[in-house]
Amino acid sequence: MTGPRVFFYVQHLLGIGHIARASRISSALARNGCKVTLVTGGLPVSGFPGDDVTAVALPPVAAASSGFSGLAHADGTPVDQRFLDDRRDLLLSAFRAATPDVVIIEAFPFGRRQMRFELLPLLDAIEAAKPRPKLYTSVRDILQQQKKAGRDEETVATLDAHFDGVLVHGDPAFVRLEETFPLAGRIIDKISYTGLVAPPMPPAPSEIFDIVVSAGGGAVGRDLIRASLDAAKQVASDKRWCLIAGPNLPEADFLALQREATANLQLVRFRKDFPSLLRGANLSISQAGYNTVCDLLVTGCRAIVVPFTAGGETEQSVRAERLQALGLASALPEAGLTADMLARSISEILEKPKPALHRIDVGGAERTGYIIQNAA
Template sequence: MTAPRIFFYVQHLLGIGHIARASRIANALVKDGFDVTVVTGGLPVPGFPGEGVKTVALPAVVASNAGFSGLADAEGRPAGEEFLHARRDLLLEAFHAARPDVVIIEAFPFGRRQMRFELLPLLAAIEKAEPRPKLLSSVRDILQENRKPGRDAETATLVRDHFDAVLVHGDPAFVKLEDTFPLTAEIADRVRYTGLVSPPSAPEPTETFDIIASAGGGAVGAELIGAAKEAAALMPTKLRWLLIAGPNLPEADFTALSRDAAPNVTLVRFRKDFPSLLRGAKVSISQAGYNTVGDLMRSPCRAILIPFVAGGETEQTVRAERLQALDLADILPEQGLTPAHVKAAVERALAASRRGPVSLDLEGAEKTAGIIRSMIANRSPNSKFL
């Protein structure tokens, strides 16, 4: 029997959260017996999408500013019309070559509006395909607030007109889609909650640190890591610190952070065993991105979250505040962050007991595979949508 074919589009513009989550889902789909092609549109990230997953790498684009309003190529040059048209054509060629049974588009139409130049033509190609594949939107549990009039209505219209389902990678007991998308009632028949896409429980660490400060992809994490480094110098030297700067932190910033680090401080760009290291740590300091929080929910260490708010971002603040309300994290503000703030927060966390297990649904990758398999099994040949 031929394995069902999945065509999974993901575009990361700044950090690595989108590609990391999509990769976890893709890997679960492969384990469930699907033939998966992941189309990436950002800078390469080592280790992603992962083994067993076919990949198509489009010419990379990145965010040209913190507000995500512009696109640049891999060298930082503005992405011109000719470049973008070539990308669009490559995407459409990959779609036709894959002949998928299911297409998953990560974030769109709730996000990634900048990619309409290639995603709207992809939607048109899907509608014309014979047979037409199922079309799913894959979104995190908390969406960025839309401040421009009409954007939410446009999103709801695109979902109703084109998408068979919206896979919400969250636990409705923690946050519901309507909490950050006001028009959820208009698309309620398409919404499927999968649970949080978290990694499986990690093995015991082979190396132990007391405090771990991490900056995710690192594109915007220099101040967090710098404040943690200086806080370490203000605290007892018996405490071991690990600072994970992220693969995208500019080299000049990484070099500056490397200077004059205390003997009890280790600075690295990336640790593949990050989830295991959290199991052995007493305190974690990080932003409040989806994937980092997923790792933290598998760990008993105390969490200090510093939500990313530049460019009007609201998603991480909502997540951090929900976790704080459940006594699963403490919060420090990104603006005006000082080593003294970090030191005081770490001291409070060290004085608290290690956290017990959480009750949130953390099996989102595996449940996504189950939902998609059920959709294929229940597909009506005469109906466009479920």
């Protein structure tokens, strides 16, 4: 089966959730016969994208701070205008070489305003192309709520001027777009809900841990790992712990934590079999990022979630509140989190049964493939 040529742009700046979700969608598109070019602009992440797509890696940038203000190189130094101009030109060259039938831009214009230096020229190139490819934005279920006046209106104007559709990777029965984007009614004709982009049930784990702690990409997860390590000293020593610090945790922090690891605790940066570990675990402790929550929903693992809130972030708090309301997780605040607080929550949740079966739609990757197949 031959599908449309798809050009998919994704820029991850802090965590790895964006590239993981985009890679999962791209693989589903490839399975449906699409020829996918996946353009990435963040620091390399092991395992993403897969080898079933044509990968184009732009010179990487990351967020200069946890508040997403500014762009920086991998070593933290600010980028200059020449670097940005070169990146823009590489992106436009990749677009012309791919001659796509469909373009998907992840997050923008709802987010990723930092990338306008290359995305606005890309929009112009799409409009000028003959034939013009269909253009979609790909967004998670819960958006960061804007604090600056006029930003939502600007987003709607860009969508009206350039985009054919908005792919919302969520289940409206869990959360609707208008709950975090108040002008959703003005773009209702463009919105398609796909369901959450979750993986299939993973295979049984090769080793069993009672408690699995994960900090996503790790750039902002040090305090969660620290509190978990200290909480492990207060919980029964017969429990096996796996602490996954993330690839972006600074090396000095990782080594300092590693020196304190006890015999029943394994501290690593990354586990490719993370979903399988959740399947075998009694408890997960994590932030409330999109992809981690998808893994929790698929495996049915008990969960404590500590939503990331630094820099005014609101997305994970909304998700954590919904999970707790449905009885699918216990939520703790990031600010003021202590080992004592975490240890008490661990003891309480381990006494409860596993979460009840849920009806949240987690088939978003395949549904996205169906939409794109019928778009071109």
